[in-house]
Amino acid sequence: MALRFFNTLTRTKEEFVSIELGKVRMYTCGPTVWDYAHIGNFRAYIVADLIKRYLGYKGYEVKHIMNITDVDDKTIAGSQSEKVSLSEYTQRYKKAFFEDLENLNIEKADLYPEATAHIMEMVDLVKKLLENGHAYQLEGSTYFKISTFPPYGQLSKMKMGDLKAGVRISKDEYEKEEVGDFALWKGWDEKDGEVFWGTERGKGRPGWHIECSTMSMKYLGKHFDIHTGGVDLIFPHHENEIAQSQAVTKEKFVNFWLHNEFLMVEGKKMAKSLGNFYTLRDILNKGYNPMAIRYLLMSTYYRQQLNFTFQGLEGAKNALQRFYDFMDSLTRVKKQKDNAMVDELLRKARVDFENALDDDLNMSEALGVIFDLVRDVNRLMDEEELSSSDALKASNQMKSFDKVLGILKKEELVLDDKIKELILKREEARRKKDWALADKIRKEIKSLGIIIEDTPEGPKAKRKM
Numbered sequence: 001m002a003l004r005f006f007n008t009l010t011r012t013k014e015e016f017v018s019i020e021l022g023k024v025r026m027y028t029c030g031p032t033v034w035d036y037a038h039i040g041n042f043r044a045y046i047v048a049d050l051i052k053r054y055l056g057y058k059g060y061e062v063k064h065i066m067n068i069t070d071v072d073d074k075t076i077a078g079s080q081s082e083k084v085s086l087s088e089y090t091q092r093y094k095k096a097f098f099e100d101l102e103n104l105n106i107e108k109a110d111l112y113p114e115a116t117a118h119i120m121e122m123v124d125l126v127k128k129l130l131e132n133g134h135a136y137q138l139e140g141s142t143y144f145k146i147s148t149f150p151p152y153g154q155l156s157k158m159k160m161g162d163l164k165a166g167v168r169i170s171k172d173e174y175e176k177e178e179v180g181d182f183a184l185w186k187g188w189d190e191k192d193g194e195v196f197w198g199t200e201r202g203k204g205r206p207g208w209h210i211e212c213s214t215m216s217m218k219y220l221g222k223h224f225d226i227h228t229g230g231v232d233l234i235f236p237h238h239e240n241e242i243a244q245s246q247a248v249t250k251e252k253f254v255n256f257w258l259h260n261e262f263l264m265v266e267g268k269k270m271a272k273s274l275g276n277f278y279t280l281r282d283i284l285n286k287g288y289n290p291m292a293i294r295y296l297l298m299s300t301y302y303r304q305q306l307n308f309t310f311q312g313l314e315g316a317k318n319a320l321q322r323f324y325d326f327m328d329s330l331t332r333v334k335k336q337k338d339n340a341m342v343d344e345l346l347r348k349a350r351v352d353f354e355n356a357l358d359d360d361l362n363m364s365e366a367l368g369v370i371f372d373l374v375r376d377v378n379r380l381m382d383e384e385e386l387s388s389s390d391a392l393k394a395s396n397q398m399k400s401f402d403k404v405l406g407i408l409k410k411e412e413l414v415l416d417d418k419i420k421e422l423i424l425k426r427e428e429a430r431r432k433k434d435w436a437l438a439d440k441i442r443k444e445i446k447s448l449g450i451i452i453e454d455t456p457e458g459p460k461a462k463r464k465m
């Protein structure tokens, strides 16, 4: 089956063909670094990661750019309320964001361009829009005139009849009902305080939308393959990106627009007022393994709403533990005689896995295929029908799947001296057949977050999930 993606632009699943043979250029709207990113944000970044990893798995060379919004209404307000400079304020959340990405095993983009480092390029793009009649100036600000761009609304499927002539919007985020000419460059006002750039557009700062048009085209060219983001970005952000870019280049901006659905928490929309608002850090602080969070965020097909629950997170933890235990037990197979069935089992799993992902990245189905494989191979192991070389093949197949999943990354287990000492004491107790003491020590070790399993090769330590 050929790889197909659901393209928001056409509202159909289309076969993916890259502009340049074997290469994909992809852009993801990155974070606004005004606070710690929440788990809904990370769903979007994990979906982008899966798209990219699967394209890599299929042999494409992917160039991936993710912007960092370090100037907008929210970052300015945040820095002012803390009485620190904008850069000092955003630096903190930018650093946290990269730590979070690493925790979730999200592959690094090729570049994370920052808005504040591209002001002159944005000014230049605004100038071009003024020159070709798609923008106008008013009281120090510059607006995009949507009536000059007839395709406006093509992504969000808004009808031009809905547009209100003469309405102007300066805010970065707004609703469909408020549609109108939007700010490309915002003239300085008191609320901006120290934050402004003196440019040929006058003293002010860029709007949010122009940032993504400028940086995506700078690093990926004026026509590229894939643009990703959450469904909340379809309007106005991505609609405006298309207008700004195509009004200048006069050619198609992006071939495939991929949008992930919302994340709900315990069945409700996440909101601070409902007490169900979680940053990634909030959940890690509850002691959950980041790989379990990754697993949960990716296990639902990206175009379906994902209901994040703590029960679901427990389930993710168990699923992950099954994978880890499976990989561990494969290393212990000693039998020599190969099983002719294994190659076929692995081949079928590979084909089914790829078919599921080729179908618009159907991750829940792809994970189902892997679970079936784990069950079947486990059964062969139990029946002693698996050889050590079969086990190695199965293990390599799992590692190949993991190029897409990214969940087998286990932290290197470094035991502190106290635990090492307890393990030795327990071994001593076992040698003396003092089972009560051995059990007591095992419990003490467990309370420190480490589980001890006794194997023919001796005790094995693993982290409590």
Ligand SMILES: [Zn+2]
Pocket: 028, 029, 030, 212, 237
């Ligand atoms: Zn963007």
